Amino acid sequence: DTGVSQNPRHKITKRGQNVTFRCDPISEHNRLYWYRQTLGQGPEFLTYFQNEAQLEKSRLLSDRFSAERPKGSFSTLEIQRTEQGDSAMYLCASSLDAGLYGYTFGSGTRLTVV
Amino acid sequence: GENVEQHPSTLSVQEGDSAVIKCTYSDSASNYFPWYKQELGKRPQLIIDIRSNVGEKKDQRIAVTLNKTAKHFSLHITETQPEDSAVYFCAASIEGGSYIPTFGRGTSLIVHP
Numbered sequence A: 001d002t003g004v005s006q007n008p009r010h011k012i013t014k015r016g017q018n019v020t021f022r023c024d025p026i027s028e029h030n031r032l033y034w035y036r037q038t039l040g041q042g043p044e045f046l047t048y049f050q051n052e053a054q055l056e057k058s059r060l061l062s063d064r065f066s067a068e069r070p071k072g073s074f075s076t077l078e079i080q081r082t083e084q085g086d087s088a089m090y091l092c093a094s095s096l097d098a099g100l101y102g103y104t105f106g107s108g109t110r111l112t113v114v
Numbered sequence B: 001g002e003n004v005e006q007h008p009s010t011l012s013v014q015e016g017d018s019a020v021i022k023c024t025y026s027d028s029a030s031n032y033f034p035w036y037k038q039e040l041g042k043r044p045q046l047i048i049d050i051r052s053n054v055g056e057k058k059d060q061r062i063a064v065t066l067n068k069t070a071k072h073f074s075l076h077i078t079e080t081q082p083e084d085s086a087v088y089f090c091a092a093s094i095e096g097g098s099y100i101p102t103f104g105r106g107t108s109l110i111v112h113p
Helices: none
Strands: A005-007 A010-013 A019-024 A031-037 A044-050 A053-057 A065-068 A075-079 A088-095 A109-113 B004-007 B010-014 B019-025 B032-038 B045-051 B056-059 B062-067 B072-077 B086-092 B107-112
Touching: A005 A088, A010 A019, A019 A088, A019 A109, A031 A075, A044 A065, A075 A088, B004 B086, B010 B019, B019 B086, B019 B107, B032 B062, B045 B056, B045 B062, B072 B086
Parallel strands: A010 A109, B010 B107
Antiparallel strands: A005 A019, A019 A075, A031 A044, A031 A088, A044 A053, A065 A075, A088 A109, B004 B019, B019 B072, B032 B045, B032 B086, B056 B062, B062 B072, B086 B107
């Protein structure tokens, strides 16, 4: 296990298209988080899962965004009808329980909407 | 909700100097304060953290201090080296429960050789 893995690393898409990102957390971590990071800003929380249950969603997560973690392992984040404002780095993180051992971030997926 | 302010946004120092980054938080219930280092194009990595029952924590050249009364905490890096150049993020959270850190906007530290 080499840490949190995210795919793809980069995605360029045309406005209005749908995109899906994948995150594979550290295998023994039961919590998985999605963040968005824009240039010059810290990571902004989007949503998190405890096992397969999605427990919290930020107001930043509009109806065009949906996240799943069907078997409590990997997670997907889908953005429908992308807009230029969706361009950002999407970071995934995982932790064991309530983050007692700190988050481990993935390398992120950089989305560019043209 | 929690609000974390981080200053300065950019910090430029000479190699060997000390660097201090300060953060304030708003939620007095926050009790866990991690710091992350993010090098260009890489993931944020935890470098040090402090819990509210501790006033100061050190790890080699880095230290973090916490003032619960004033609701601020700081990262101190001594004897800076060029490889310390990165963006540093502070965060505040409530350990246990949902445990979702609120991040500061980041400080870009540049260490000149």
